[in-house]
Amino acid sequence: MNMKSDDIILSGKGVTKIYGFGPNRTVAVDHVDFSFKRGEVISIVGESGSGKTTLAKMLLGLTSLSDGQIYFEGKLRDIRTHRQKREYWKNCQAIFQDPFASFNIFRKIDAVLLDCIRLRHGRRLPDEQKVEMMREACRFVNLKWEELTNKYPFELSGGQQQRLMIARIFLLRPKILLADEPTSMIDACSRATILDMLMDLRSEIGMTPIFITHDIGLAYYVSDTVYIMEHGRFVESGSADDVILRPKEAYTRRLLDDVPKLHEEWDLSTV
Ligand SMILES: Nc1ncnc2c1ncn2[C@@H]1O[C@H](COP(=O)(O)OP(=O)(O)OP(=O)(O)O)[C@@H](O)[C@H]1O
Ligand SMILES: [Mg+2]
Numbered sequence: 001m002n003m004k005s006d007d008i009i010l011s012g013k014g015v016t017k018i019y020g021f022g023p024n025r026t027v028a029v030d031h032v033d034f035s036f037k038r039g040e041v042i043s044i045v046g047e048s049g050s051g052k053t054t055l056a057k058m059l060l061g062l063t064s065l066s067d068g069q070i071y072f073e074g075k076l077r078d079i080r081t082h083r084q085k086r087e088y089w090k091n092c093q094a095i096f097q098d099p100f101a102s103f104n105i106f107r108k109i110d111a112v113l114l115d116c117i118r119l120r121h122g123r124r125l126p127d128e129q130k131v132e133m134m135r136e137a138c139r140f141v142n143l144k145w146e147e148l149t150n151k152y153p154f155e156l157s158g159g160q161q162q163r164l165m166i167a168r169i170f171l172l173r174p175k176i177l178l179a180d181e182p183t184s185m186i187d188a189c190s191r192a193t194i195l196d197m198l199m200d201l202r203s204e205i206g207m208t209p210i211f212i213t214h215d216i217g218l219a220y221y222v223s224d225t226v227y228i229m230e231h232g233r234f235v236e237s238g239s240a241d242d243v244i245l246r247p248k249e250a251y252t253r254r255l256l257d258d259v260p261k262l263h264e265e266w267d268l269s270t271v
Contacts, residue, residue: 009208010059010092010176011035014068016221017054028054030232033069036208036225038175041199043211043219043240045255046229052212055229056178059210060094074207080247090119093174109148109156109164113137116171137167141197141202159190166197173205180212184204195222216252217259220244228252 017029034043053078057063058068061079070077072088081083082097104112113134125133127223138145141163153161160270169177179198199222202209213219219226219240227242228236228251236249 007038007221008035008071009038009073011071011198012059012068013071015055015058015065015068015070017051017058017063017111018066022132025214027182030037030057032229032232032234034227034237035232036176036210038208039206040224041202041209041211041222042225043223045213045216045219045228047214047255050229051232052229053180054216056094056210056212059176060092060176068215068257086119088172090172091174092170093110094097094178095162095169095182099120102240105154106151107155108154110134111162112153113167113171115166118173133171135183137170140170141167143167162190162194163197166194166201169207170201173207173209176209176210177201178212179209181214214255216244216255228255 010035012032014031015029016027016031019026019028032055044052044055054063058065061077068258072091077088079088107115114130117130117133135145138148142164143160148156148164149210153164156164177198195218198209201207209222211219211222223240224235226240227234228249230251236243236247236252243252244256247256
């Protein structure tokens with residue numbers, strides 16, 4: 001990346017989330033430290049239940065921290081008021097496993113996209129300009145604007161919903177995009193398309209993507225830096241090559257065992 005190496009966009013110290021009390025107490029995220037560099041592609045990889053989505057929710061400010069601090073662009077993040085949250089969400093956005101869960105089902109697609117324009121630009125733009133921006137966003141994700149107006153998100157196919165989510169991000173232009181298993185619901189072909197679109201969007205708007213996944217192969221394919229998560233902790237992190245091709249932890253090797261193909265390629269490359 002052509003970025004300054006000390007340009008940290010998001011970092012955390014001792015970030016912890018504990019759900020429940022007494023016998024129901026679950027430490028979902030357990031004192032994790034991290035620093036994400038601007039412009040890098042980051043992946044957080046771990047098994048089901050390792051705390052990935054919980055961490056993503058804390059990074060987004062959707063759930064509070066039980067302990068620890070998060071810093072955005074070097075400053076302690078303060079999102080106590082609704083106004084501060086809105087301001088933060090201009091910079092930090094997400095797409096989730098289930099695109100359907102990301103939309104308010106009672107809002108039509110134009111309203112969904114107009115909300116994004118309003119969050120970013122306020123109310124001052126003329127209508128024609130807003131329509132042009134929505135058309136451009138739809139073009140970027142290969143959706144036809146004419147076929148979308150006046151429809152509800154649930155009237156779209158799964159793949160179209162995924163692309164609509166990316167159109168939202170195109171309009172919002174956040175500095176950070178958290179993508180929690182963005183491709184798990186779709187077939188391999190649209191999966192590659194979605195990833196390509198996210199990577200294009202990354203260069204187009206210069207955002208820092210954070211992929212959250214159990215798929216270590218995907219992490220290797222897309223990322224500069226990988227964090228391996230086990231039982232709420234980061235057990236290993238570093239460049240994708242170091243972590244995935246030269247894992248130090250048994251847990252990482254175990255994740256890799258589920259991806260025989262990657263192993264074979266690696267074995268061949270070492271001969
Ligand atoms: N709202 C909640 N209340 C109580 N416990 C929760 C809540 N959300 C998550 N947990 C627990 O926290 C732990 C981590 O869950 P989390 O959803 O973060 O895992 P994950 O890594 O995203 O898993 P997956 O790969 O299956 O999505 C799990 O033990 C889960 O049961
Ligand atoms: Mg999850």
